[in-house]
Amino acid sequence: MAEKIKFTIDGKECYAEQGQTILAAALDNGVYIPSLCYLKDLIPAGSCRICNVKVSGRFMTACTTPVNDGMEVENNTPELEELRKSIVEMLFVSGNHFCPACEKSGNCELQALAYKYQMMVPRFPYIFPEKEVDPSSPKLFIERNRCILCKRCIRSIKDESGKSLFAFKKRGNKLMINLDHELAATMTDEMAEEAMEICPVGSILRKEKGFDQPIGHRKFDKQAIGSDIKSVI
Amino acid sequence: MSKKITIEPVTRVEGHGKVTIHLDDQNQVAQSRLHIVEFRGFERFVQGRPYWEAPVLVQRLCGICPVSHHLAAAKALDVIVGAGTGEGLTPTGEKMRRLMHYGQMFQSHALHFFHLVSPDLLFGYDADPAIRNVIGVAMKHKDLAVMGVMMRKYGQEVIRATAGKKIHGTGAIPGGINKHLTQEDKEFFQTGPDPMNIEKMIEWSQASVDFLKNYYKEHKAFIDEFAYFPSNHLSLVRKDGALDLYHGVLRAVDHEGNKILDDVDYQEYEKYIQEEVRSWSYMKFPYLKHLGKEKGWYRVGPLARLNTCDFIPSPMAQKEFEEFKSLTNGKPNNHCMHYHYARLIELLHSAEMMKDLLNDPDLMEGELTTKGAKIDRGVGVIEAPRGTLFHHYEINDKDQIVKANLIVSTTNNNEPMNKSVNFVANKMMNGQTEISEPMMNAVEVAIRAYDPCLSCATHALGKMPLDVSLYDAKDNLIDRKITQ
Ligand code: SF4
16 A cells, blocks of 8 residues: 555545556546547547536546546535536537437436436537438448547557557548448457447447347446446555 | 438427418318428438348337338338248247237237227316316225226236337347247236236126227217218228238228228238328328329228128137127228228227137247348338328338338328318318317217327326417417417
């Protein structure tokens, strides 16, 4: 325990490795900080902003901020929870998320967060952006209407030489996820499966597999998102 | 989803059944029409979507019998994924789907009879709408109301156990099903505490048939005469002629019982069935091509099914079927009000079929899905509670749906429902220049026999919202009555 740093989250005493981010350390200590773009062992993107916490009165993304000795982190406060809820609502209106017919329903982290925050109707007007799907790869169906641009696929689905199969295309509000079709042609079934798993929403779909998991057996059917976090310290 | 589709308010499904009646110079009925607004939008919504999404997406067409759309779409996709048509699935795949379907049929028929029809029977068709509703039944005939609620619940639990949810589940997937039946559910359905077990459901189904037969004895003249007209009848039947609500070949008989279509593989339905567009209606009018528009229209649903099939493959329902057939000397039954009778025989049949299936070990174990070589076109047909339901999909080489055509049960019954409204108009409106309360009631009864999937027909309180307009020979609106 000697080399560990001591800090607190909402007054709870926690420990972190040197250089560990607030989010990674929180999870090790059994504390859930909601996130969408974060994925263990990947370089953090800090793009979704859901993991905002407050340190010394300032908002910080927990996935990119390293823990300092004696840091006092606010996490589960009404103010932060409201902020996170508003981000979830913003993500809903800025895409086309029709949960009833989406095969990721029940396994979708965005939907799970909407349930967690009891989102009924978004406070922002719907944008209904026009997005194009990309059905042309043999193994994957890219459903851009649901993409939240979290970059999880870009950061994790790579070929043997380390090249990403996914990349962003265009800029600003035209920014979209793109699959390299040449690389996708070499994709194994396992990689395709992993890509679908890694996407927090229903944007990457494994072709011909939809709905094979019955209701009741999906990730968030029985437990709310974050409720399974256990301390490993 | 890349295109925006604007739905004008008028094309939405709305809460009123609209009827227009035109009188001639002598105030005789020149023409009467039932205007139904249909859900064509779904055929566009699914374009561009990955095909495996269709069974989950299209079931949103309806909150009353979504399982029918779920299964019809899944059956069409079975063909596309090379799992064959109906017989090609694994035993588990087919039997779980059948159980889901019988659960659906059971709950839908129970809902229709107890919630929507029984108030008319118990209080009389002319009774004050304030008591002629399901609440009235609950107050005066508590036993019946309890039966209705519990039978519906049982059916819905069966759907939950097979589809994953009571409404809008995901159980049926292209090529099969996504789950087995659990031991816990099986035991619950077989031996659950009274009344939630299959024995009680069969007993109550039989009691419902008996109740209707007694009513029939007392009101024979009305039941036989009201909205009677000869017609053709169409449904799926099993290859050997048995009633089969899940799968079979298309058969149609004329009003005398002559087979006018038989042993037709529904993959070829377009060769035999055509849909006519009439300028005044959003809903198409299907007919058998070889007989033409005038003679080729047909009825679907419980009455049609008992007219097309040769027998019912479950003993109690078969016994009732024989008695039912004897009323018309074995010929097709063309009495509109006998839809209710036929519906209850099917209720009993569905309960018997569920009992058999619950004893089948294939539900608990075995391969869930099967697949073969993919093709780009598939048609799925099922006997939904309200009648024959067609789903037809075509896909491109990128697995997107490029074409969908649905002929829903209520569309198939479009012409017969119009005929029923004609019957009422001719009987009650000749020489009249005002719409009377009994006339409104009669229209409601005539339409309800078909259990159409209009939101008006499934109005929670059993009172169908109607909007009837009367026009004189010069097309002036002379009266209009709306019930809420
Ligand atoms: S496709 Fe999925 S994983 Fe990739 S950026 Fe979009 S939401 Fe994130």
